[in-house]
Amino acid sequence: MRLIKNNIIQRDGSGSVTLCPEVPEDMWHAYNLIRPTDILRANTIRRVVTKQSATGTTSSERMHVTLTIRVKSTDFDTSAGQLHISGIVASENQHVGLGQHHTLDLELHRNFTLEKADGWDSIAIEILKESVKTGNTAQLWAVVMQEGLANICQITEHQTIHRQAVTVAIPHKRSGTSDYEKAVTKFHSTLLSTLLRHIELPSTPSPSNPPPPLLIASPAFYAANFLKYIKETATSTNNKVLLSYCSTILTAHASSGHMSALAAALASPALRSKITDAKYARETALMDRFYELIRKDDQTAWYGPKEVERAVEKGGVGRGGGVLLISDSLFRSQDVRTRKRWVSLVDRVRDVEGGEVRVLSSLHESGKRLEALGGIAAILTFPIPDLDEDDEDDAAEDGGQGERDLLQPLGNVERGVEQLEL
Amino acid sequence: MAHRRVKNIDYDDDEVDDYDQEEYGQEGEGEELSPEDQEQMRQGTIKVREALGSDYQASDKVIQDALWNYYYDVGKSVSYIKNAVKPATPKKAKAKVETRFDKAASSAEDSAYGSPACIYHESDSSYQLAPRISFPFPIPPANQRDTATTRDFFYDVPWLHVPHQRLGHLSLVPQIPKGGLLGGSGKSSKLAALAAARRKKEEDKKTTSPSVENQSPDRAISLLDRLGKKDALPIRGSDSPSKTAPPEGRKISLRPKPAPVEAKEPSPSIEEQEEASPVESYPIANIKADPSTFAEAMLGLSRGDFSPSPQQSRNTNRRSSIKVHDFSISNAFSGPSPDDVVLTAQAKVSKNSESPAPSNPVSRQPSPPRKNRNINVLEEYERSDQKNAASFVVIGHVDHGKSTLMGRLLYDLKVVDQRSIDKLRREADNIGKSSFALAWVMDETSEERARGVTVDFATNYFETNKTRFTILDAPGHQDFIPNMIAGASQADFAVLVIDASTNSFESGLRGQTKEHALLVRSMGVQQLIIVINKMDNVCWSQQRFDEISQQMSNFLTSAGFQSKNITFVPCAGLTGENVVTPIKQETAPWYHGSCLVEVLDSMNASQRAISSPLRLTISDVFRGGTNNALSLTGRIDSGSLQAGEQIIVMPSGERASIRSLEADNNPAEWAVAGQIVTLHITDMDPVHLRTGDIVCSASSPIQNLTSFTAKILAFEHVMPMFLDVHRGPLHVPGKVTKLLGTLDKATGEVVKKKPRVVPPGAAARVEIEMEAPVPLEKGVRVVLRAEGQTVAAGLVE
Known part of the structure; x- marks a missing residue:
């Protein structure tokens, strides 16, 4: 995103920014940035109804207007990269009166101005900084596959977008028929055509603007077989673009063809060297470390909101290795108080305790893994046993309730994502 | 029909x-006729007339027709007209x-x-x-x-x-x-x-x-x-x-x-x-x-x-x-x-x-619909003096010789003839893998042969005097464990093959020897034959045999096998000692047990739920030859079925009827739980059939679930996490949403509510959510895997 105007006053965090989204990824940032109760001003189209005659006939007209709304809810379409923001008109103009409802669709290359009702907090500033960073357009296509099943997804700096799944029923080997081979060929050709439809290779090879690299991950040799098939197809059809693209294809090992196997594939050494500074690689590595510690069971890794909060209170997430892992979905909470709770926790770890804070994208595999753990986890500097011990007593009333509330928005987001992927 | x-x-x-x-x-x-055609026709007619001579009376029309039909080929037309007129x-x-x-x-x-x-x-x-x-x-x-x-x-x-x-x-x-x-x-x-x-x-x-x-x-x-x-x-x-x-x-x-x-x-x-x-x-x-x-x-x-x-x-x-x-x-x-x-x-x-409307020959092509004869399969089964039928899965670490051992078994039992073995030997020699010849009896795809590793489980049959056996040769490689699970889900008992060679056994124990054993146990297999293979590599040393037996029985008993259900058999798959023919006394004077086939024969088939509603897990969908457009194989987990019966396939919920069926590779009228059958079905579009689907009787179909509670036995740390849920050949991505509590293994009582993590070896009750509906019911065994490792095995509650 381009920062057009920055009117934020450092002292109290009030003020507004004007931003211009340039790539689809920016919509994701905007989605994380724009919260209910914020004031958003953007260009939009609205159907304006005018009363014309005494008989009460009306006519309506679609017109471009610049509207300012107080945000009520946001809706992000992952696969299309579209963000719909609905709210109540906050400043009237000649066409639209105060208090009317309106849904703004943010569009690429159209400025919008955002003002936070309760000021810009550290997380919001951080997202803003992250979003206006230039040049981080690391992008990767990935196919996670096994025999008869493949998932095509696009990995960007901040999101993993599941594009399509390809399934072909493959019969077992059986002497005397070539059904198996036929089915495998059919699977490969279906997968390749589907993949190419998504990647949209240029019609001529252009060295200046190469398409993003492709990762094929699978158990055993299925990835290698598919790569071989791509090469053969490119050669036999004399497809120069595809042939030159073959050199950018990487293969890696994955434990299965399901999306959950992608994280492990991204952590593979072959890939590390290529995408090492990408955010998702760091996040994956961090999550792996967390799981490692959990397995060791030395009480230095904890997950869950209450446990982590307690650990922070006890100073466990401090200087010298303390890491707070938190999913960005927690900050998208509709409830302002809940958001404040996490923001203050992050602030405390970062500023007071001196620990490291990692906000994981809930659209990456690593973020999803974290979400399964409740959206928050921590690696402690020293073992603190039994953080969950006194949970037993108030689990039924207070703790359980709080946890459920907390998980609610996560559930929503996830359901939304699932629907979109479908 | x-x-x-x-x-x-x-x-x-x-x-x-x-x-x-x-x-x-x-x-x-x-x-x-185009002008060119007309001209050609005219010339052709003249030529043909000349060629025919006066003996043949043929009108221009005839000639022209002939020419037309033969594309103006004068010679052919002439001979045709001669034939026609002479x-x-x-x-x-x-x-x-x-x-x-x-x-x-x-x-x-x-x-x-x-x-x-x-x-x-x-x-x-x-x-x-x-x-x-x-x-x-x-x-x-x-x-x-x-x-x-x-x-x-x-x-x-x-x-x-x-x-x-x-x-x-x-x-x-x-x-x-x-x-x-x-x-x-x-x-x-x-x-x-x-x-x-x-x-x-x-x-x-x-x-x-x-x-x-x-x-x-x-x-x-x-x-x-x-x-x-x-x-x-x-x-x-x-x-x-x-x-x-x-x-x-x-x-x-x-x-x-x-x-x-x-x-x-x-x-x-x-x-x-x-x-x-x-x-x-x-x-x-x-x-x-x-x-x-x-x-x-x-x-x-x-x-x-x-x-x-x-x-x-x-x-x-x-x-x-x-x-x-x-x-x-x-x-x-x-x-x-x-x-x-x-x-x-x-x-x-x-x-x-x-009869104004005789039946149409086209629609008669497939044989008429089979009427359900309403055989009382249970009675029929009790009356029949069938041999025992048993299926076993062959498991073990990769390269421990599972496929070769089975190839040897089939060869020595004359299921595979000398000629095919010779052919395989030649082929194996050609690519410099002569020792793989016997394994190729089981490994049939080019992929498997070229790489020298079993990829998918292979099915084969043999018969002893007492029992008809179905071999399920599972792949040993870690990457193909889903296929191994698919194979093992059809088995009555398991044969665990262990390489006796130095280091091989040890690396296997860390690898799939252990994992496979745990998997078959968690899938309900009680009886286990441990074949200590490649004994010729260690000169039939009794010490090595005892050492391995000792370690294995320690491990297996801890994994929940009863020691009376474990049998150890030393043998050499490649050379065939102690597989079908008992070993000679001079080679291994210390061994007095039976050979592998005898041990196989002595296994008692486990009790089967014949009277429960029909459940059959599809392990393959294919075109079953020229007369059967759609066939499927699988093991009947419970219940019985017969030709002509209506079935429902879950999760699609589509109905079909059984046209004919084969049980243990022979045509049959009915089949009961425990048998591996091939069903030739009609009235169904193959798109509704996937490997892993469940065939149920139309009267009591199984339900599709997206989330369930399961009692699990953890092999790794289990916490709320993403994993793949395997149910026989079927596997879907899912996640553990809640750890409800760890359980006491013996009594099943809750030891700790809401644990943070379930350590390996512990039993727990968890809630699992899946991305797609899966046909599941109480008592179904599932395997939970993540990142290429078996995390836990569970029982649906």
Whole structure:
């Protein structure tokens, strides 16, 4: 995103920014940035109804207007990269009166101005900084596959977008028929055509603007077989673009063809060297470390909101290795108080305790893994046993309730994502 | 079945219509001779006439037709015309004697050809086979193959207003009911109408042709004569004269269907009729009617020739069946004598008048639906003195010799003959992997052979005096554990193969030896045979054997196997010692146990839930040969099934019926739990079938679940996490949403509520959510895997 105007006053965090989204990824940032109760001003189209005659006939007209709304809810379409923001008109103009409802669709290359009702907090500033960073357009296509099943997804700096799944029923080997081979060929050709439809290779090879690299991950040799098939197809059809693209294809090992196997594939050494500074690689590595510690069971890794909060209170997430892992979905909470709770926790770890804070994208595999753990986890500097011990007593009333509330928005987001992927 | 047939008919009808239109366009163009064609035709006619000399009387028309059909090939045309015209002379005399015959024949020709427009255009019953039957000697038209000559016969007959006297006996059978196999529904089909239109054009052309006169009587006789002369009959083929020759430079439609229709085009008489009639009869096919003799004759010929692939839709049925149909006709004409043909025709017509709608030969192709005989399978099972049937899965670490051991077993039991083994040996030698020859008995795909590793589980059968065994040879490699789970889910007991060589055993124990053992245990396998393989590598050392046995039994008992259910057998798969033949005393004097086959034989089959509702896990969906469009295999987990039964496949919820079934590789009428069966099913689209689906009885289908609570035994740390849920061959991504509590392994009581993490070896109750609905019910065993490791095994609650 381009920062057009920055009117934020450092002292109290009030003020507004004007931003211009340039790539689809920016919509994701905007989605994380724009919260209910914020004031958003953007260009939009609205159907304006005018009363014309005494008989009460009306006519309506679609017109471009610049509207300012107080945000009520946001809706992000992952696969299309579209963000719909609905709210109540906050400043009237000649066409639209105060208090009317309106849904703004943010569009690429159209400025919008955002003002936070309760000021810009550290997380919001951080997202803003992250979003206006230039040049981080690391992008990767990935196919996670096994025999008869493949998932095509696009990995960007901040999101993993599941594009399509390809399934072909493959019969077992059986002497005397070539059904198996036929089915495998059919699977490969279906997968390749589907993949190419998504990647949209240029019609001529252009060295200046190469398409993003492709990762094929699978158990055993299925990835290698598919790569071989791509090469053969490119050669036999004399497809120069595809042939030159073959050199950018990487293969890696994955434990299965399901999306959950992608994280492990991204952590593979072959890939590390290529995408090492990408955010998702760091996040994956961090999550792996967390799981490692959990397995060791030395009480230095904890997950869950209450446990982590307690650990922070006890100073466990401090200087010298303390890491707070938190999913960005927690900050998208509709409830302002809940958001404040996490923001203050992050602030405390970062500023007071001196620990490291990692906000994981809930659209990456690593973020999803974290979400399964409740959206928050921590690696402690020293073992603190039994953080969950006194949970037993108030689990039924207070703790359980709080946890459920907390998980609610996560559930929503996830359901939304699932629907979109479908 | 009936349902299927009706569908077929609808479809066919459309197909035919489409086809007609296409054909018409083509033919319509074809009628007009281009100037080049005309010139070629003219020259060709002159050449042919020269070649024929004066011995043969052939009209220009005949010559031209012949040329047309042979694409202006003079030589072929000449020989054809010679064949067609030559026999005229001797037959003349005969015909003169049998005047009545002659008369009848010619009038038959007249009626058949002289009024083609009536035949095809009018929708009354004037066109029936019946008129011909009423002739005293109705031979000629029935067998008419060559039409070019017949055509000339009726050159002078106007095509609508046929002189009354020429209609001959036609008026005798107006009462014949409409419809039927040959007569069609009485309404002329599009096909017929088009043919008639074409005929009319030809007719028009003929009237302008100068030399068509005076041929008719001779021609008729020559035709009669040729009927008896098989060789002279034009055989269908690319250059057959009975085929409509498209103008030069034009391709015959590439669609597979046209063959039969094209073939009949030049034939105005019975060919047309026969071809058209099945088309006509589709919509009126009466399922209950007996098949006509004709249909039966055709079926007899065509059964078994019919092989639609499962993927292809029903129009393929149609297509291939037309081919068959066509084939049977050409056979019929090359085979039987003219009299036979007439008899057939008579029978046909009489049938026709009795039953207005004989069954349609096309829809008869697949054998009729099996009636559920309502066998009481349980009783039947108890009465049957079947041998025990048992299936076992062969498991173990990669390269420990599972496939080779099984290859050796099958070879020594003479299930695989010496010749195939020799062949495999040669092939293995060729790529420098001679030691893999025996493994290749099980590993059949090129991938597996080239890489020397089993990928998918292989199924094979053998029989001892007591038991019929099914071998499930599982892959050992870590990446193929889903396939191993699929195989193990079908097994009654397991054979764990361990490499005795130094280091191999140790690395296996860290790897899949351990994982496989845990997996089969968690899938409910109680009995285990441990085969300590490659004993020849360690010189049959008793010390090594004891060491491995010791370690393994420690581990296995801790994994929940009872020590009385574990048997250790030393052997050498590659060389075959102690596999089928007991080991010699001098090699291993310390071993007094039995050989592998004896141990296998001594296993008792586990108790099976025969009386529960039917559950069968599909392990493969395939095209089961030429007669079975859709087949599936799998093990009956519980209940029983029989041919003709209605089934429901979950999660799609689609119904199907079992046409026939094979149990343990032999045809059967019924099967019970524990058996691995192949079902040939009908009335289902293969898209609804996936490996891992559950076949249930229609009365009590299994439910689809997206989330469930399970009691699990953790092998790794379990916390809320993403994992794959395996249920037999089926696996779906899912996640653990909640850890409800850790349990006491012995009592099942909750030890700790809401644990943070379930450590390896602990039992716990967890909630699992899956991304797709999966057919599950209480008591189903699932395996949970993440990142290539088996995390836990569970029991659905």
